[in-house]
Amino acid sequence: MDMGNLDRKYWDMDIEPKLNTPEIKEMQLEKLKVALKWQYENTPFNRKRFDKAGVKPEDIQSFEDYAKAIPVAGQADLRGVIEEVGLDMDALMRELFGQKRMDDLYLITTTSGTTGIPTPYPNFHAGIREMQTLFHRVAWRMGMRPGDRIGLCFGLSMHAAGTPQILWLQNYPGLTIVPIGAEAGTEKILQFLQLFKVNIFTGTPSLALHLIEKCPEVLGVPVKALGIKLLMLGAEPGAGIPEVRHKLETEFGAKVFDGGGGYGCSCDHPIYQGMHWLADDLCYYELIDPNTGESVPMENGATGLMAATSLNPEGAVWFDMRFTLNDIHQVFTDPCPCGKSGLRYKIVGRADDMLKVKGVPVYPAAIEGVIHSFPEELTGAFRIVLDEPPPRVVPPLKLKIEFSDKMREDDLPSLEEKVKNKMKSLLKVNPAIQWLQPNTLERATKKTQVIEKTYE
Ligand SMILES: [Zn+2]
Structure with a gap:
């Protein structure tokens, strides 16, 4: 497979240089209008949100119109739907995502819902293609290159960042995937990493820290001997905590990257700069005041409830239309000292916590x-x-x-x-x-x- 110039700055040299620029804003608005029309026509849950607000998609001609017209939706709205349709997961998914997306359903995973009921996380073909676009950008920025081997060490059983990762990384030039899974347990994880010469680890920071302690005991060598060159971490804070990052980088002899909470990843600047949002062409990112529901201007250092709207509605799951997962983000719109594009965000905490x-x-x-x-x-x-x-x-x-x-x-x-x-x-x-x-x-x-x- 042609991988192009191996020294290029970004995976996608057409889109990535334009991230967080006025030019891409224009493109977003045009895509947003089309996406809203699609939601209105194809998704019962979102159509009701339009009807409740008394607006039609064609009434929305600017980002300001959008912010005023459609209140943000989140977990509470989800509980409302569950109360209505009960635990019939198919009925629930049809209501939330619409029949058209359900006809394109390929893989089902779950997220641990706050309700205690597993919340379905469907993967549509169109969504998998979108995540490939995103993950290839992420992988390139982190330094994955042909010949690398990545060990998947998130949970694989029903985990939303488990098995789907295999699909998201598919067709990345020269990358080999070793799906170990957190369920394998520390001992087997270490053995497989060593046996199959894995040089990229992806999993939680706490598992990575645990491997440092266990490696000498299980394999008789320090974890550095595994030859891991990069750690792609997520699902919990860690990669963004200077002391944790330092410990992982020193002990593994590897670079540490943070991914999660949205469509992006951190960079290799020695001081943690947050995660670069790499998906302006795929997803419209907003901050909302958690008390008033009003839009927060995207200024350097601004804080608010993160909500997002997919610009590719056929594939979208939760961030399909002004939806929030209740995370409070702080954004940085000034250029990153690393020199790479994209606004940056840090996860501050959860609004309901x-x-x-x-x-x-x-x-x-x-x-x-x-x-x-x-x-x-x-x-x-x-x-x-x-x-x-x-x-x-x-x-x-x-x-x-x-x-x-x-x-x-x-x-x-x-x-x-x-x-x-x-x-x-x-x-x-x-x-x-x-x-x-x-x-x-x-x-x-x-x-x-x-x-x-x-x-x-
Ligand atoms: Zn950066």
Whole structure:
């Protein structure tokens, strides 16, 4: 397969130089108008949103019209649909995505829904083609090149970023995929990485950190001996935390990249710059004020609820029309010091997790970020103790934090000072810390619930 000039800056030299420019905005608006018409004609859920707002697609002629006309939709609307149609997954998907997309359904995975009910994550052929476009841009920027071998170490069983990755990376020139899967367990993962000479790892940051500890025990060599050249991480914060990134880069002798929360990836600038949004031609990105529902101007440093609208509606799943997954993003529209194109975004936390301490918004994900920035001193396990229902917290914010087995009891006072200082300077919060021995807190195999409610 022709892969073109191996030294070129971007995978797609037509589109990528134009990301985050007025020129691509014009293209977006034209595509948006077509996409909205498609949604109105083909998707019951979105047609109802138009009807409820009392507008027709042709009434929307500008981004401003769009922001005023259609309120953002999210988890609450989804629960509404589930209440209506029940757990008939086919009926649910027909309502949300429409028969036309369902006729193109190729693969079903799920996301862990906040409702406790697995939320279907369908993969339409048209969507897979779109994700290939995106993933090839991502892969090129991260430095995947012909001859590389990537080990997939996210969960493969029904996981939305598992099996579909095999399809998204298909046709990338010269790349070989080794679908190991997180289910294989640490020992087998390490053995397969070594046996099949995998040089790219993709999975969670916590698994990558765990491999550092386990590699000498399982294979008798340090993890660096595996010859991994890059780690493509996601699903949880880690790659964006300087200390975690440093540890992974040093121990693996590899470059670390962050992907997730949208259509993009981080760059290799030595200081984390957020993720570059690589999909202006595929998906329209917006920030919304979580309190008023109003559009937030896309200025450097702006923060808001991230919502997106697909410009390729036949393939879209959740971000099909002004939909939010409840993530709060901060955007950076100034050029990145790495010299590559695309506006950048950092994931600040989840809107429904927000706590307010003396009026200051604090996100559990941000607390987790600070805790993970001490990979030597802390195990990473912690709890936020709430005595009253959130979001309001009467200070001090109470935290239970496990210290690592490298620490002694008399190290704790100075460690406490370091952790508190970092929380004060980064999050404007002065917590009360209760120290716990390593492995005191229960480990969940899926997503850990970090809030401990004493009021229930
Ligand atoms: Zn950059």
